[in-house]
Amino acid sequence: MPADHRPRSITRADVARYAGVSTAVVSYVLNDGPKTVAPLTRERVLDAVRVLGYRPNAAARALSKGSSDMFGLLVYDNRSPFFAELCHALDQAADEAGRSLLIVNSDRTQTATSEQIRDLASRQIGGLIIADVLTAGEQSLVESLGIRTVIIGQFGETDGLHSVGVDFARGAREAVEHLIQHGYRNIAFVGSAARYDERERGWREALSAAQLPPGALVHAPFSYRGGYDAALQLLRRPTRPRAVLAASDQIAIGMLAAFGAHGVRVPDDIAIASFDGTVVADFVWPRLTTAVQPMERMARTAVQLLMDPDAVREHRAYPTRLRIRESCGCTPST
Secondary structure, three states: OOOOOOOOOOOHHHHHHHHOOOHHHHHHHHOOOOOOOOHHHHHHHHHHHHHHOOOOOHHHHHHHHOOOOEEEEEEOOOOOHHHHHHHHHHHHHHHHOOOEEEEEEOOOOOOOHHHHHHHHHHOOOOEEEEEOOOOHHHHHHHHHHOOOEEEEOOOOOOOOOEEEEEOHHHHHHHHHHHHHHOOOOOEEEEEOOOOOOHHHHHHHHHHHHOOOOOOOEEEOOOOHHHHHHHHHHHHHOOOOOOEEEEOOHHHHHHHHHHHHHOOOOOOOOOEEEEEEOOHHHHOOOOOOEEEEOOHHHHHHHHHHHHHOOOOOOOEEEEOOEEEOOHHHOOOOOO
């Protein structure tokens, strides 16, 4: 086999040999402790780092022994477009603050969420971000651990913890009002089966303000399959709705697939508006009209709250922005 001529990565042992010290001394210099190092020795180590181009792997170091410079992130399902983009925004915000981020997926099928929280706490993390809905027991566990924690993507205040989200009801209301402006009167809602959804409240309020009766209500998982199956339920109804508000882009895309498979045209036969504003909403056809969550702003706020020990524990809710595309019946130029 041909020899591998790729350059070998510089290790901590290489730095130690160049500086004439032990690897432990290199570790003390790079980690600012726990033992002090004589100034001249410290300078020799730093000079070796510069000459050799050594780049310590901060993330690996944090994983192996824990670090207050690392934040933990517990996310419900990082396969979904929304959570994938939220993870990316949080990782960028943490990096800008000089922190690394350890991401754990909590889909509640393999390991209990409480066990995952304890595991993250055992790594001596400097803060915890949770993008999931906690049970009362899980919330009590988080509070008992004494780790500064931010709940992100929540409907409202979480007692005793920082929380960041959007005004879900207002965002849904604006989306439904836009559908009503098109002249649609029979407007359905597809949303969470797990608990009452503020987006459902916004849907109801918009219809009530327009003196319209609630349309069909379908509870479905937040997944492509959930949206697909919900669309089939709507098609089986005696009276098919003229428009629908989907509680997430992921649900809406599943609905688009089902409608297309059954010859139902969007928006000509059924119009759709959705929620989240993920990138994927611009790469389906028709493109989705969607209430955009300001994920970068939410992520920066979450990290700032973890960095500030004096921050007031309250819920911070940001407005959404309705992005108009073709799925509702509009014809935007861009």
